[in-house]
Amino acid sequence: MIKNIKQLILDPLQRCHKFILAIVITALLAILATPNSANSFDLSDLLRIVPAVIQVVEISNISDADEVKLGSQINRNIVTQVRLSRNRGANNLVKSIGAELVPQSDRPQIPYTFQVVEDRNINAFATMGGFVYINTGTISAADNRAQLASVIAHEMGHISGKHVLEQVKQQAITQGIVSLIGADRNEIVNIGTELALRLPNSREAEFDADRRGLQNLYNANYAVQAMPDFMQKLARNSSNAPDFLNTHPAVKDRIVALNQAIIENNLDGYKGLDNIAYQRRWRSARF
Numbered sequence: 402m403i404k405n406i407k408q409l410i411l412d413p414l415q416r417c418h419k420f421i422l423a424i425v426i427t428a429l430l431a432i433l434a435t436p437n438s439a440n441s442f443d444l445s446d447l448l449r450i451v452p453a454v455i456q457v458v459e460i461s462n463i464s465d466a467d468e469v470k471l472g473s474q475i476n477r478n479i480v481t482q483v484r485l486s487r488n489r490g491a492n493n494l495v496k497s498i499g500a501e502l503v504p505q506s507d508r509p510q511i512p513y514t515f516q517v518v519e520d521r522n523i524n525a526f527a528t529m530g531g532f533v534y535i536n537t538g539t540i541s542a543a544d545n546r547a548q549l550a551s552v553i554a555h556e557m558g559h560i561s562g563k564h565v566l567e568q569v570k571q572q573a574i575t576q577g578i579v580s581l582i583g584a585d586r587n588e589i590v591n592i593g594t595e596l597a598l599r600l601p602n603s604r605e606a607e608f609d610a611d612r613r614g615l616q617n618l619y620n621a622n623y624a625v626q627a628m629p630d631f632m633q634k635l636a637r638n639s640s641n642a643p644d645f646l647n648t649h650p651a652v653k654d655r656i657v658a659l660n661q662a663i664i665e666n667n668l669d670g671y672k673g674l675d676n677i678a679y680q681r682r683w684r685s686a687r688f
């Protein structure tokens with residue numbers, strides 16, 4: 402009887418992720434370990450396990466629509482902790498660059514929300530489901546539109562690489578959160594907010610976002626050299642390092658990798674090198 406039930410649960414799960422299998426086995430062992438379990442293991446036990454398994458599957462195979470919904474809930478949290486800029490020009494600038502990049506990105510099928518954060522520190526971040534945030538300090542620090550575009554493309558790379566989403570999933574599973582609904586959902590939103598605002602991305606995530614961003618810039622005809630140039634400029638000019646270098650680590654190695662990718666793949670691009678016009682408008686802009 403028990404053997405049959407095990408097969409009933411385990412066979413379909415062969416196709417699933419290893420940790421789900423581990424959870425089911427653990428649950429089964431827990432039930433089997435309880436006194437008289439051999440006699441009491443019946444359909445009600447099975448019904449207890451299956452919803453938990455389905456919820457874990459839910460969190461690991463989140464749909465694009467759910468990801469966008471989660472991103473929007475995280476956004477509601479984030480806007481209580483940062484000040485969004487109402488400067489129409491700055492918002493139009495970032496949105497118009499975003500509109501050029503999205504169709505050329507490796508994830509054009511989801512909606513994107515580009516927002517400007519009123520903060521003089523040079524930084525930018527992204528969460529999931531298309532939510533990208535650019536500080537006003539980054540707009541002022543860029544030499545031209547291509548450099549700003551390189552930051553936006555990089556942040557979009559974090560979204561298409563699902564970097565924050567993966568971190569949220571891992572933390573959620575570690576903390577025993579298995580569902581995307583109810584109280585668990587609030588916890589997941591809090592984890593996502595914390596990750597976006599306070600925790601640096603991993604080195605691997607940075608290289609991946611750079612690679613995706615560089616390709617996106619190239620596809621949209623932007624001058625790709627702007628990406629390593631802007632990083633170089635931030636690394637050079639910082640007596641106290643801008644937030645960007647703290648939240649986006651491994652900058653020196655990333656510059657080397659970017660320059661190498663540009664040479665090896667013979668990437669160029671011409672758009673966005675309007676230094677004088679850009680700086681006249683944004684270098685000393687009051688946001």
Ligand SMILES: [Zn+2]
Binds near residue numbers: 555559606
């Ligand atoms: Zn990054």
